[in-house]
Amino acid sequence: MPNAILVLNAGSSSLKFSLFADPPGGPELRLRGQIEGLNGAPHFIARDTAGAILDERRWADGTNLGHDGAAHHLVEFLQGFRDEYQLMAVGHRVVHGGQAFSQPVRVDAEVLAKLEKFVPLAPLHQPHNLAPIRAVAERAPQLPQVACFDTAFHRRQPELAQLFALPSAITERGVRRYGFHGLSYEYIASVLPQLAPEAAAGRVVVAHLGNGASLCAMAAGRSMASTMGFTAVDGLPMGTRCGNIDPGVILYLMDELKMDARAIERLIYKESGLLGVSGISSDMRELLASDAPRAALAVDLFVYRIGRELGSLAAALGGLDALVFTGGIGEHAAVIRARVCRDAAWLGVELDEAANEAGGPRISTASSTVSAWTLATDEELMIARHTRQTISPP
Numbered sequence: 001m002p003n004a005i006l007v008l009n010a011g012s013s014s015l016k017f018s019l020f021a022d023p024p025g026g027p028e029l030r031l032r033g034q035i036e037g038l039n040g041a042p043h044f045i046a047r048d049t050a051g052a053i054l055d056e057r058r059w060a061d062g063t064n065l066g067h068d069g070a071a072h073h074l075v076e077f078l079q080g081f082r083d084e085y086q087l088m089a090v091g092h093r094v095v096h097g098g099q100a101f102s103q104p105v106r107v108d109a110e111v112l113a114k115l116e117k118f119v120p121l122a123p124l125h126q127p128h129n130l131a132p133i134r135a136v137a138e139r140a141p142q143l144p145q146v147a148c149f150d151t152a153f154h155r156r157q158p159e160l161a162q163l164f165a166l167p168s169a170i171t172e173r174g175v176r177r178y179g180f181h182g183l184s185y186e187y188i189a190s191v192l193p194q195l196a197p198e199a200a201a202g203r204v205v206v207a208h209l210g211n212g213a214s215l216c217a218m219a220a221g222r223s224m225a226s227t228m229g230f231t232a233v234d235g236l237p238m239g240t241r242c243g244n245i246d247p248g249v250i251l252y253l254m255d256e257l258k259m260d261a262r263a264i265e266r267l268i269y270k271e272s273g274l275l276g277v278s279g280i281s282s283d284m285r286e287l288l289a290s291d292a293p294r295a296a297l298a299v300d301l302f303v304y305r306i307g308r309e310l311g312s313l314a315a316a317l318g319g320l321d322a323l324v325f326t327g328g329i330g331e332h333a334a335v336i337r338a339r340v341c342r343d344a345a346w347l348g349v350e351l352d353e354a355a356n357e358a359g360g361p362r363i364s365t366a367s368s369t370v371s372a373w374t375l376a377t378d379e380e381l382m383i384a385r386h387t388r389q390t391i392s393p394p
């Protein structure tokens with residue numbers, strides 16, 4: 001029976017999974033899938049490497065399956081492969097690694113206890129990242145489990161990019177900018193040199209636009225700045241998160257509306273962003289299909305904020321050589337890419353409309369001084385590689 005690595009990637013609206021075989025040349029995908037729409041219209045799909053559907057299920061609109069329900073369904077599906085593979089490790093995406101973890105780590109009880117401390121810093125993710133680790137540890141305590149962090153890729157950012165202008169006593173407690181989506185950015189940094197060698201060696205902004213959304217400025221593949229900060233609520237407006245707001249708003253909510261920390265947490269993580277502005281949905285597909293003015297307003301704000309943050313990150317890099325789109329929206333919503341690129345004309349981005357409609361990968365014209373791309377991210381492959389390396393270093 002061949003050895004296999006199972007990878008779990010719990011996002012804010014989805015649970016993605018992959019099974020990799022373990023040949024000497026590095027992890028090789030065998031099957032992958034996801035349960036998306038966890039907060040509204042859950043949809044499970046699993047495919048083999050050729051893209052053929054192995055299994056699919058839809059739940060009724062409004063079903064709140066949640067991450068636990070998704071994990072339960074996934075375990076049942078994976079039971080069907082018990083006799084085909086020998087599981088050698090499970091690799092997990094863990095969104096927050098704080099100051100303590102700047103590379104993947106094999107999880108034991110001590111590590112798990114440290115990771116629990118970050119739950120308040122990533123309430124939409126960390127609990128769902130850690131629950132399966134605990135469940136697997138209970139059922140198979142000998143099975144190696146590896147935590148791979150969204151924050152790790154950003155830990156080498158210049159000091160200035162990580163600092164808030166707060167007194168040093170607060171900074172020293174770990175209150176600093178971390179940045180997230182690091183596994184996605186690391187993957188893009190690993191494939192860009194083959195597609196655009198010159199740009200990859202230069203100044204690149206990657207836009208990871210999914211239910212969570214952020215931008216990362218990279219110089220020669222190294223993270224230099226990110227729109228996300230101490231938590232994944234900062235930066236761009238997202239499906240249900242507000243992105244950056246004046247901290248004075250929080251004080252106003254406390255003083256004038258008498259909201260406590262939990263109520264504010266709910267507001268800024270779960271009731272804001274595309275959902276809050278539109279009053280309709282957190283799902284970009286629904287907003288683009290709607291003719292309600294508030295749906296259009298939410299999309300307009302999303303695009304406007306990306307444009308402003310893009311300018312900020314280009315300034316941090318001292319210019320721009322390439323712009324890359326990824327994540328659920330970045331990979332599939334040509335209209336959003338087109339609008340962002342048109343707004344970025346001043347930076348030297350010239351959109352190739354036909355290439356963009358066709359899905360890229362290059363979506364800028366040959367004469368564009370800044371090249372633009374759309375690439376499918378692969379956080380799961382990065383996790384599989386890190387997991388393999390962590391359980392048996394070369």
Ligand SMILES: Nc1ncnc2c1ncn2[C@@H]1O[C@H](COP(=O)(O)OP(=O)(O)O)[C@@H](O)[C@H]1O
Nearest residue numbers: 011012013014210211212283284328329332333
């Ligand atoms: N064809 C599409 N057009 C527009 N948006 C899409 C499309 N497909 C997926 N999306 C968006 O991508 C989001 C999910 O992105 P993804 O990166 O998978 O999410 P997560 O943050 O949970 O990892 C959905 O909320 C949806 O808005």
Ligand SMILES: CC(=O)OP(=O)(O)O
Nearest residue numbers: 011012180210212232
């Ligand atoms: C960090 C984050 O927002 O992740 P996701 O986009 O998967 O929700």
Ligand SMILES: [Mg+2]
Nearest residue numbers: 011012210212
């Ligand atoms: Mg994601």
